[in-house]
Amino acid sequence: MATIAEHSRSILEAAWVDDPGYTAPNPHRYPWQWLWDSCFHAIVWSGLGDARALTEMRSLFGLQLPGGFLPNMGFQRDPTAALRMWRHRGRSDITQPPMYGHALRVLAERGVDVSELLEPAARAMRWLFDTRLDPVSGLLRIVHPWESGCDDSPRWDGWISHHYSRAGFALRKWFLVRSLRLRDGAASSNPLFEVCPASFNALVAFNARELAELTGDTDLRIRADRLVDALERTWDADRVTWVDIAARGHQRPSSAVRTLDALLPLLVSGDPGHLEAAWRAVFDPHQFWRSHGPSTVAANEPAYQPDQYWRGPAWPQLIYLLRIAAQRQGHGVTAARLGAALVRGAERSGFAELWDPETGRGLGAIPQGWTTLAAEVAPRLQLRMPASARSSPHSGVAVAD
Ligand code: GLC
Secondary structure, X not given: OOEHHHHHHHHHHHOEEOOOOEEOOEOOOEOOEEHHHHHHHHHHHHHOOOOHHHHHHHHHHOOOOOOOOOOOEEOOOOHHHHHHOOOOOOEOOOXXXXXXXXXXXXXXXXXXXXXXXXXXXXXXXXXXXXXXXXXXOOOEOEXXXXXXXXXXXXXXXXXXXXXXXXXXXXXXXXXXXXXXXXXXXXXXXXXXXXXXXXXXXXXXXXXXXXXXXXXXXHHHHHHHHHHHHHHHOOXXXXXXXXXXXXXXXXXXHHHHOOEOHHHHHHXXXXXXXXXXXXXXXXXXXXXXXXXXXXXXXXXXXXXXXXOOHHHOXXXXXXXXXXXXXXXXXXXXXHHHHHHHHHXXXXXXXXXXXXXXXXOOOEEOOOOOHHHHHHHHHOOOOEOOOOHHHHHOOOOOOXXXX
């Protein structure tokens, strides 16, 4: 019987793209290189003791522009394919959560020599702080829902005039690409969508601190601390969440929908009251804590749809991040509960991209690279997956969302 680590390796191996060297999140549905996915893959590769951890981070930074910008997608296998959506060959014009700070720290702690990537990573962070700071809130702006990593979150419903539908929002996202304004080859603003999300800002602050921990970069540490202070000012004690701020200080009705990613400031907050209330919400069975792990949208929110993409399912990379937050705060039991939810969800769903938190049914792409983060929790545990799901880890997209 395979262990979680062995099965994870077979998933990553099957999705490995030799030239330039990255793991496709899923070879069929997501053949290109994605920024935050690659960082999670590199973490798992390093846990497996595989040199592809460094190769994957190198190919990611191979996409970087001289000014520091790192695109959310790389089309190295077919550079012209990028032109169907973006204005440049080979890459997208927008970015994604900068998970490379954490990934590089994990790799370094495991003895991987990441020194060649420290300066590029610091440059990528500086680009974010220099080009995306909103002077009113002190937070960083995203200029397209895709930049959040959580593209169909109900937090963006305030930007649509009708009720959310997957197809309608897909069209909206396409229009929001058309309205992007670029500077020096990278998205810098968007008259139709600019928001400072709690989740994106938490991930920037967390990753900036992780990188600063490695490099001793005081300037970066100070910028991260300022971001955390600005985040804390958005805390809504009644709704028990950090609120998104639309650029120039405005809020929209959807800015405080209770989503799990909006609780990612758990990674950086130093406010004991906020931390305690946010952890309580995560484990509240009426809100996020469901039978098969935490949902992305609180179950008692009107928008909650447990089988619909970013509208409710459990997402493994968010569970991994919350587990890191719990570990860093010394909450062993909390970390163990999150770890168990990640492993069980991965097994039951066939290592799906996301799963229904009520039933555990796999959704989206199956298998998905980042779900191998389960190997970070329980590498040596024997898999308890049905043999049919185990024997075909490379079968591509099995279930639609
Ligand atoms: C989906 C997710 C995004 C991820 C991408 C590749 O678009 O919303 O966060 O990076 O798939 O897995």
